[in-house]
Amino acid sequence: MHVKSTGPLVKNGKKIYSGIFRDGSAGRYAKKRFRERRRRLMKKENRLMVLTGVPYGPGQETTWTYAHSPTYQEPTLMYLTGINQSEVILLLDPGSKESHEILFVKRKNPGKEFWDGVRFGVGDPENVREVKRVTGIKDVQDIDDFDEILKKRFLKRRKKQVGTFWLESKRAGHRRAIQTDHNWKFKKRIERLLRKWKAPKGCLSNIMQSHFNLRLPLDAYDIANTLKAQKITGEAFKETLRNFRKFDNECMVQGFIEGQMLMQSPYGLSFPGIIAAGHNATVLHYMKNDDPIVKGELVLLDFGVRWMTMHADISRTVPASGKFNTMQKILYEIVLAAQLAVEKKARAGETIAELNNVCWETIRKGLDEKFHSQGGLSKMEYQGRPHGVSHLIGEQEHDGDPFRDYGIEPMKPGWLISNEPGLYGRFCWKHKGKVYDEEIGIRIEDNLLITPNGCVNLSKGIPRRVAEIERLMARPRRK
Numbered sequence: 001m002h003v004k005s006t007g008p009l010v011k012n013g014k015k016i017y018s019g020i021f022r023d024g025s026a027g028r029y030a031k032k033r034f035r036e037r038r039r040r041l042m043k044k045e046n047r048l049m050v051l052t053g054v055p056y057g058p059g060q061e062t063t064w065t066y067a068h069s070p071t072y073q074e075p076t077l078m079y080l081t082g083i084n085q086s087e088v089i090l091l092l093d094p095g096s097k098e099s100h101e102i103l104f105v106k107r108k109n110p111g112k113e114f115w116d117g118v119r120f121g122v123g124d125p126e127n128v129r130e131v132k133r134v135t136g137i138k139d140v141q142d143i144d145d146f147d148e149i150l151k152k153r154f155l156k157r158r159k160k161q162v163g164t165f166w167l168e169s170k171r172a173g174h175r176r177a178i179q180t181d182h183n184w185k186f187k188k189r190i191e192r193l194l195r196k197w198k199a200p201k202g203c204l205s206n207i208m209q210s211h212f213n214l215r216l217p218l219d220a221y222d223i224a225n226t227l228k229a230q231k232i233t234g235e236a237f238k239e240t241l242r243n244f245r246k247f248d249n250e251c252m253v254q255g256f257i258e259g260q261m262l263m264q265s266p267y268g269l270s271f272p273g274i275i276a277a278g279h280n281a282t283v284l285h286y287m288k289n290d291d292p293i294v295k296g297e298l299v300l301l302d303f304g305v306r307w308m309t310m311h312a313d314i315s316r317t318v319p320a321s322g323k324f325n326t327m328q329k330i331l332y333e334i335v336l337a338a339q340l341a342v343e344k345k346a347r348a349g350e351t352i353a354e355l356n357n358v359c360w361e362t363i364r365k366g367l368d369e370k371f372h373s374q375g376g377l378s379k380m381e382y383q384g385r386p387h388g389v390s391h392l393i394g395e396q397e398h399d400g401d402p403f404r405d406y407g408i409e410p411m412k413p414g415w416l417i418s419n420e421p422g423l424y425g426r427f428c429w430k431h432k433g434k435v436y437d438e439e440i441g442i443r444i445e446d447n448l449l450i451t452p453n454g455c456v457n458l459s460k461g462i463p464r465r466v467a468e469i470e471r472l473m474a475r476p477r478r479k
């Protein structure tokens, strides 16, 4: 039997660590790009810094979990190195007479690689040379030596300061932190070390804000990758609509659309999809996706794929039978009007808080003028706003601080935000001798790139108008 090597792929005579180095296809440019990001962070935060990657890979979260996402690195580390591998630490030491960047990885373990495939590691000089060549980081060390090396670097520094990254809100009355993730555990570990070394109190600080300031405005290459994610996601949606009448259960829609996306991208889904028929769509994060689809219902789809380290996050709402009924169409167009109003308003300097005002006010007015005034009745489980209209997108499908403090900051050129108005509730209407009474969830979500004078809707190729959706659903199945 011929046993294939588990080593790196060879393409055009060059080894590419395709699974490990996430922007690898950008070749030498990728290396330069990550180096430039680290340089900018060191310039902004002129201090010793240590940042951790994820502690385990997919399927290793718990003994019995087999979750799998091919892109799983902590986004902070992904942004600075492109390395998609667990148990990695990055040390930055700007101004040092020694190396300014050290990458800590585990020792090579051929027995483990027999099972799990190739990894960056130390202990094998040829592999270390390869890691340096691929990542552009010249100093690669054993992760078991991290404490010792950090101690040496720390004691050498005149200014006794260390920066690391954890998620924390500093908004007045909001002081709280995410205390359950690897970043927090790593912070605690550094604190313990500093105490052991009798370091002065308060010398550990959070670099979260300056890191996000660098990371959130996407660069040209990120935008190109986002466009690719949008394109794959949009094509998958169109193909799903053409086949929609074959599907009589939510799981069939999910299997089909995610299959279409995954066939075109090895980087995984942006998130597990939401496929919610009828009243299931009133559950905002519905994920069971196992109910039958009944003729006449609306079906809400929230889906998207990654390309490299970038994401698409799209929602569409479509009629199961291929045609919106009169009430569904009125409600759908109210939500669409809100989406267009947000798109018109979004620009650098504006805030997401202001986009929310525009969005939910447009829906309120729309309901009054186009539905309630015609005798329609509605019942919602919320006061005006079921959720925010926008979140940041970047290295993660939901990027930026998880407390969404950024909602009151002026938006910057290069920010990528979602535009996702929604309407969820029970709607009743008597019209032309017909009685409508439905529990409905409608969400229409596009992704907007903020520019100095407005925004670019990167999802504009993904059908959202009633006529476009109905046309695609009416198309006879291709043989």
Ligand SMILES: [Mn+2]
Pocket: 313, 391, 418, 420, 445
């Ligand atoms: Mn979203």
